Amino acid sequence: MKKTLLLALVLCFCTFSIFASKSWFGVxxxxxxxxxxxxxxxxGIDFDQDxxxxxxxxxxxxxxxxxDKSPIGLGYxxxxxxxxxxxxGSTQEDVSDYPLTWRGSLSCQYSADFSKLLSMQLGAGVLYESITRGADSDNSLAVVVRxxxxxxxxxxxxxxxxxxxxALFGGVSVATPLSSQAEVTSGDFSIDSDVAVSGYTVLGKLRVALSL
Incomplete structure (x- = not known):
């Protein structure tokens, strides 16, 4: 049974790989x-914050x-x-004055065409994100963490x-932290610190794209 399933997966991979893969760019x-x-x-003391x-x-x-013949490409x-x-914790943050969060990713993508109208891309890679948050909801301590x-x-x-x-794209991504650094600023005081982050991020997206 396992050999049959493995053979079926290999045949599917080989079948999908013969389809042409266009490059795409969009918003x-x-x-x-x-x-x-x-x-x-x-x-020397650890503090956890959810x-x-x-x-x-x-x-x-x-x-x-x-x-156009390659099923493997670079996603960005x-x-x-x-x-x-x-x-x-249990505190709701006031996010109205928070600056924009910047993010970028690079991934290896595999493309498989199901028909002339529908195809799929699967990929994995690295995401970088820079996010700024306050240390409390009312900013009374004027502490900012990036x-x-x-x-x-x-x-x-x-x-x-x-x-x-x-083409119209719709998809989901899941990310989990590998490494993180925090810059803590309060007035003229600033310190950089490595922090341990565990958890996950789920992303949903819709894209309009043109072929290159």
Whole structure:
């Protein structure tokens, strides 16, 4: 049974690989939701803080293939978003004055065509994100923390080919932190610190793209 299933998967892979893969470039809207636990170390003592964040934004993104016959390509995304909701612990943060969150990713993408109208891209890579948050909801301490985080990201996108040169993309991504650094600023005081972050981010996206 296992050999039969493995053979079927190999045949599917080989069948999908014969389809042509175009390069695409477009603009997408996205929304993310994160649930994370951040561990800070102060004077040798670890402190854990749970947090959530919901973000909405826009990005330029696409996939570059070395040729129309190659099913393997390079995916990219660069964009910015605005926090619309955030909590740390049980405290709701006031996100109205938070700056934009910047993010970019590179991934290896595999393309498989199901028909002339529908295809799929699967990929995995690295996501970088720079996000600024306050230390409390009313900013009474005037403490600002900027996180710079590298994460592993996995993507699954479906393409609907409107024409030979136009496609609509819809997909989801899941990311988990690999490493993170926090810059804590209060007035003229600033300190950089490595922090341990665990958790996940789920992203949904819609893109309009043109073939290259």
């Amino acid at each position: 997408e809207g996205f929304a993310t939701h994160s649930e994370e636990t951040t561990t800070y170390t102060v004077v 947090s959530t964040a919901t973000l909405m934004g826009v990005a330029v993104s696409g996939t570059l293939f070395p040729s 995304q660069i964009g910015a978003g605005k926090l619309v909701n955030a909590t740390h 996180y710079s985080t590298f994460s592993f990201i996995a993507n699954a996108d479906f393409l609907f080919h409107v024409s030979d040169s136009l």
